[in-house]
Amino acid sequence: MTPSDPVAAFRTALGEGGVLTGSDTARYTRDQRDLMQGEADAVLRPRSVAEVQALVCLAKAEGFGLVPQGGNTGYVGGATPQAGRRQLVVSLERMARIRSVDPLDFTLTCDAGAILADAQAAAAAHDLLLPLSLGAEGSCRLGGNLGTNAGGLQVLRYGMTRDLVLGLEAVLPDGSLFSDMKRLRKNNIGYDLKQLFVGAEGTLGIVTGVVLKLWPAQNHRATAWLQLAADAPIPEIAAFLRRETSDLVTTFELISASSLALVAEMRGAPTGFATGEGGAVLLELSSSSRHIRLDDVLMAALESLMERGWITDAALASSEAQRRAMWAVRETIPEGEKHAGGSVKLDIAVPLSQLGVFLVRAGAVLAERMPGVRLSFYGHVGDGNVHYNLMVPAGEDRLAFTRRVEDGIAHEIYAVAIDLGGSFSAEYGIGRFKRDLLHRYADPTRLTLIETIKHGLDPDGLMNAGAMTERP
Amino acid sequence: MTPSDPVAAFRTALGEGGVLTGSDTARYTRDQRDLMQGEADAVLRPRSVAEVQALVCLAKAEGFGLVPQGGNTGYVGGATPQAGRRQLVVSLERMARIRSVDPLDFTLTCDAGAILADAQAAAAAHDLLLPLSLGAEGSCRLGGNLGTNAGGLQVLRYGMTRDLVLGLEAVLPDGSLFSDMKRLRKNNIGYDLKQLFVGAEGTLGIVTGVVLKLWPAQNHRATAWLQLAADAPIPEIAAFLRRETSDLVTTFELISASSLALVAEMRGAPTGFATGEGGAVLLELSSSSRHIRLDDVLMAALESLMERGWITDAALASSEAQRRAMWAVRETIPEGEKHAGGSVKLDIAVPLSQLGVFLVRAGAVLAERMPGVRLSFYGHVGDGNVHYNLMVPAGEDRLAFTRRVEDGIAHEIYAVAIDLGGSFSAEYGIGRFKRDLLHRYADPTRLTLIETIKHGLDPDGLMNAGAMTERP
Structure with a gap:
């Protein structure tokens, strides 16, 4: 500690292990998607609520802004301090009890x-x-x-x-x-x-x-891999399954043929699973009751789906190993995307009833504006959320492509979603990367309310300046 | 309309049927529990969002406060304008589409x-x-x-x-x-x-x-009336039923012997149902699935409860008529209280694990401070909410007893609930009747935040002045 140490007071308050500086801050100042190199004068690591209170008071007194950070796994740069802002990261990793x-x-x-x-x-x-x-x-x-x-x-x-x-x-x-x-x-x-x-x-x-x-605990599970017929009505299927299972559906994940192919490419071998013409769905029911015959409920529901012509085939997981194999496909799609050069992730939500219209209209935009660009779409469509990801073309720089998409076609795809009553941010949030979108698409009343609340609670702008609430 | 009509501008904006004055305001200015006679210069009845916007602007310009009102069925005077406040009621009864x-x-x-x-x-x-x-x-x-x-x-x-x-x-x-x-x-x-x-x-x-x-729609139901053993562990029973039914429980209503007796008194005949030494529970499972055998699930769960000695008897509703008879008991408890002279309703919540401790400690307070006063307790204990109601003693004025309870023993019972991590307002809210409680029990940080938000959004105090946010 030297008299010129700008964070000396924090070292006193939090102890030596409570303040990281220099290269020790590196893993806290780069975002998860590797899109932004931030900068912080220090990373503070309090051990108690009282220490958090102390550091907030100190930051205020010393003119530092604070950027709260959890595991630094977000997709929108919400926890990454920007260079030149005189900010400190507050990591709660030592308050993990x-x-x-x-x-x-x-x-x-x-x-x-x-x-x-x-x-x-x-x-x-x-x-x-x-x-x-x-x-x-x-x-x-x-x-x-x-x-x-x-x-x-x-x-x-x-x-x-x-x-x-x-x-x-x-x-x-x-x-x-x-x-x-x-x-x-x-x-x-x-x-x-x-x-x-x-x-x-x-x-x-x-x-x-x-x-x-x-x-x-949901100790009883029934899991199936469904192949969807061409033009299978996904919202109707989801609604039917909710009803037929009394909402015991915990998973309804759409997997497109293109996303499945990415997994196979990464593995260098077929996955053992196939999509129908309309894609595939990973379906799981779960229950805590030993008195509900979950397999029977699932079988009955799937038979009805077959009769209706909505699915062309269904594989039931008859062992935990089979279940894990199905899940492994779904869970490794992001890795498959990374292996193939990475993707720009558009985190779309639409009312479930509009999903089919969205896929058609967004697909048309893509075909016209970026012909040949590979699409990977999949996700939690049971709740209207689809990850609509554009693959980085071979030979193109990932960051450059990201900019090209985000400055261009992304807006056209968001516009389709919003026109259908949807959202440009289903679950990732706003952070630093989507501020322009918030201020472009949110109506003035919403923005005014956000600023009113922010100003009321944080009049000095101490907390996470540069993130969601700040105008771009 | 005369030049001196204080609400002339509103008549112009909303049309004649849009503004009620004089005796026409009576049913809007008295609260549901008949505890407070309010007063309003007029009742406004807009027909559209645009009319609501217009009346808000007019009220602001003309110096009126506004009291939004739904069906006027609340228990805490939240929609009742106080006399002498220059307030208008805004009823949305013509916006009911x-x-x-x-x-x-x-x-x-x-x-x-x-x-x-x-x-x-x-x-x-x-x-x-x-x-x-x-x-x-x-x-x-x-x-x-x-x-x-x-x-x-x-x-x-x-x-x-x-x-x-x-x-x-x-x-x-x-x-x-x-x-x-x-x-x-x-x-x-x-x-x-x-x-x-x-x-x-x-x-x-x-x-x-x-x-x-x-x-x-939950078109499949299984309903039972359970007699609880003495010292039956209600939280354990509720938890067990959640697990055994995979959360298909929609109703878990505790009915005390005293509440059941009030229903019988009102009817002048036995209800046909009995409580065990620990009271009774109205239990209902519901499901949307034709593939789940709800009666079997219920039977299996009840057998386990019997084996554990937690219930002494259980009656299953084998027809819709029997089901309705069970529900009629639960639903007419408030009328039973009214028939017996009325009650002061304490709307308590505790963490479910603390319910037994609460009942013992609150019962001791009651026995010591108001011996002989009759208690009616019942309610949605599956979520930790118990309606703990003190019956107005024969010959005592209802309002006077209400004051006596609310100024005295109610605080001791609330203190027991709060000491156990509970609440003095589970579901009724604050309104005008519980403002003193909010400001007594809420910590200063909460009160400051409430005031910050209120002031930020409504700096002139136009909306429902005198209710929740105003200091007593």
Whole structure:
């Protein structure tokens, strides 16, 4: 420590291990998609709520902005400080404790820095389920999941992160602590303030703890790989399955022929699975009850789908190994894209009823404006979310192609989605990369409300400046 | 209309039928529980969003405050203008249109003035379920349900009103329209502003429309009346049933012996149902699937409960008539209370795991401080909500007893609930009657945040002054 050390006061408050500088900050200042090299004067690693409160007060006094960061696995640069901003990253990686699991209340209480997979495991140890599940679960942290209102693989049945939050605590920009860590399903005492911090991308404060809803562990599963007929009506199929299974569907993932091919290319071998002319669906039912014959329910539903001509073939997983093989295909599509040179990911949502129209219209845009560009689309279409990814053409620089897409055709595809009542950001959020889109597509009243709330809670702009709330 | 008519401008804007004055305002200015006689210069009845925008601008210009009102069925005086405040009621009863039902999206879109039962019926016509269900459903309006974040009979399975809201539009205090009427399950574009209006009790604007989630109609049901053993562990029973039925439980209503007795007294005849030493539970499973044998699932679960000694008897409804008879008992408890002279309703929530401790400790408070006062407790304990109601003693004035309870023992019972991590307002909200409680029990940070948001969105205090956000 020297007198000229700009973060000396933080070292005193947080201890030596609590402040990283220089090259130690590298892994905190580059975004997950490798699109942006940021910069921070230091990375702060508090160990307690009190330390978070202290560092917020210090930052305010010393004129630093703060960028809260979870596992740094987001796709929109929401946790990456920009160069030249005099910002500090606040990483909650040393506040990763599971505080309690309460089986009779079906709740899990933990620090916001807890890794999602650890929280899942803590629930599972009590034969309970934390249904939030996504590719990055081994390294993402719950504070980040809350900040981005993460979606993932089981939204269809259990909702977004927002829907799982019963309680929350956050350190506000003035250093005070908002604490609402109750394990209650019902507590109507004015504005639901905790929801304001979910999806706020760290712009209103630093979430330090959370109470999440749990479910009985779903120890019974029935899984199938469906080949869709040409022009199979995906929304009708999804609706039919909801009804026929009484909403025991946890997974309804569309996999296009092109996405399946990417997996086979990466493996250098066929996957053992095939799409129908309309693509494929990975379908999974799950239940906690030993009294429901899930295989029978699935079989009956699939027979009806065959009779209707909506599917041409279905393979049921008759062992856990088969089930894992099906899942492995779905889960390795992103790797398949990376192996083939990478992709630009358009995170689209449409009302499910409009999915077919969207695919036709967006496909036409693509064929006209970027003929020959390879498409990989797949995703959680059961909830209207499709990952519509354009593959980087062979020989083209990934970053250059990303710019070309994002400055051009992406807007035309977003326009199709929005015209159908959809969204340009289903689950990734706004962060730093989609601010221009927010300000282009959101109506002025929404933008005014966002600024009113931001200004009211964070008048000095301490929290995550440069992210979502800032005009581009 | 005379030149001195204080609401002349509103008559011009809304037409003659759009403005009620004098005795025509009576039914809008008295609260549901008959505890407060309010006063309004007029009742405004707009027919369109544009008329709501116009009246908001006029009110601002003419120095009137506005009190949004749905069906006027709330329990906390949230929609009742206080005398001497220069306020106008805004009733949305002429904006009651069901705009659309979208079966593939599982959504219903309607005006905020739609009556809940009409919305339920519109969903049912498409073989879909709008799960919000409460005693007042024949007259309450969705705008009121949103404003109070209504709970009701199926929260255990489907959540509060908040959890059902996908889209919302509201006229803000400056007359601008916030419109977010998308039918999307996923739309991560910054703060979830629509949630701010849910549970806001009309203090931030006038909600004019809503998009609600629907489910497949639950056309299969299995219903039982359980007699609980002495010291039956209710939280364990509820948890066990969730697991054994894979969360197909839609109803888990506790009925105490005293509440059952009130129904019998009112009828002047036995109900045909009995409580065990630990009370009774009305249990219902429901499903949309013809492939799940719900009766078998229920039977198997009840056998396990008997084996464990948690229930001493169970009657299964083998016909719709028997089912209705069971439900009639539960649904007429409030009438039974009224017939016996009325009650003071304490709307308590505790973490379910703490329910037994709460009942013991609150019972001890009651026995010591108000010996002989009759208790009626019942309710949605599956989600930790118990209606803990003190009967008005024979010969005592209802209002006087209400004051005596609310100024005295109620606080001791709330203190027990809060000490156990509970709430003094599970589902009724704050309104005008519980403002003192909010400001007594909420921590300063919460109150500051409420005031910051209120001031940011409604700097002139136009919306529902005197309700939740105002300091007592």
